[in-house]
Amino acid sequence: MQHENFNRGLEKAKQKDYTGAIVDFTAELEVNPYFAEAYLQRGLAYYDLGEVLRAVSDYTEALNLDSKLIQAYYSRALARMVLKNLPSAIDDIERAIRLDYNYAAAHNLRGTLLRKAGDVHGAIVSFKKAAELYIVQKDAENCRLCMEKIKQLQPKPQPQQVVSIKSSTSTSPVIMHEGDYFKQLIEKAEQGDIREALESLNWVFQVDPQDGKAYCCRGVIRCKQERYIDAIADFNQALKYNFQDAIVYRNRGKARLQLGDNTGAIADFNKALELEPDNAMLFIARGNAYRSMGNHYGAVQDYTKALQLDPEDAHAYYNRGLAYTHIEEMQQAINDYQKAASIFCEKEDWKNYQKALDSLNKITVPSQDLNKAQSTILRQKLLRLVGGYWEIAERLIEDAKYYYPGMSEDWYIEKVISDIERDRR
Structure with a gap:
């Protein structure tokens, strides 16, 4: 039976057995490694399990195989919104809409993303378009929800205020x-x-x-x-x-x-x-606001301005590292976390020192692996290829070990790098 594992995985996903579905989708991909829909469905299962980073990885693999897979763009936009990577999420949802302008859910999600980015007018336009499409589809509930969102975003009439006038010589x-x-x-x-x-x-x-x-x-x-x-x-x-x-x-x-x-x-x-x-703290505060709303590029600019005013501000380095992580600039993030940790250490601010180290460890190769006879350059190259998420690299290395047992660790890393670069070409 064709795609037996895939079909079984779909049934398990419908029953909310996401772990079992992932096992079946993985088995299908072992037989059909170029099956884009299997990557998409496994990504959806990972997302439902809360493993958002793995979901993004699978959506990306699906799009590498089929650049017109609209649901993959939509799903990756949703996952990136959860990760607060708003610029990339907006880019994904725009691609989905370009592929199918009548995709109501995509316009709805675009409205949510633009609202989070502070573009109220753009959000209202998107919610209106989504509502129109839901009406055509006779989806009354989603249409109503879109109209409620529009109502919440529209400016409220301001009551007149009586302003007390004080003398200029106050x-x-x-x-x-x-x-x-x-x-x-x-x-x-x-x-x-x-x-x-x-x-x-x-x-x-x-x-x-x-x-x-x-x-x-x-x-x-x-x-x-x-x-x-x-x-x-x-x-x-x-x-x-x-x-x-x-x-x-x-x-x-x-x-x-x-x-x-x-x-x-x-x-x-x-x-x-x-x-x-010239107040560096204000640039950090505004950078935090930009980062909170998902504008990580704006946040990076503000943290950089803060550091121009105060080059030894550890909080500016740390927060810029967080912003760089969300826009997948991993080497810059690593540099900033290391600088922040160094300054916190000198100031004996141990709480923030540990926080900086924890953030650094999340995006770098685990320390126990650095002691193995591996090339650091090779590992860093693989880390860049997987967007800085080492857990993804480890999964790919384990897959290579399963198919090609008995080889050296360096060989497996080179194999994974080669496979990724081949697939991207």
């Missing part, structure tokens, strides 16, 4: 130096005396209920309490009462970022950078 206080009263209150809160700090601020509000600086100070303390909505309300009051300092925008941006309002956070960081254009 004497509202401005932070002039680091050792002032409010900074002392923030330091007190950091030491755990939050109640005492807030009581002191209540006294300030009794004296002057329009003290913008006091609102800012209380907002910073509420951020430390993780009361982000209350903190944002305080920062809004600070701005209302003419305390237009970078610290307000910076901290409101951080609070918005914690609540998932990436676009709002970026707007605040932009305003803070207008006031403090």
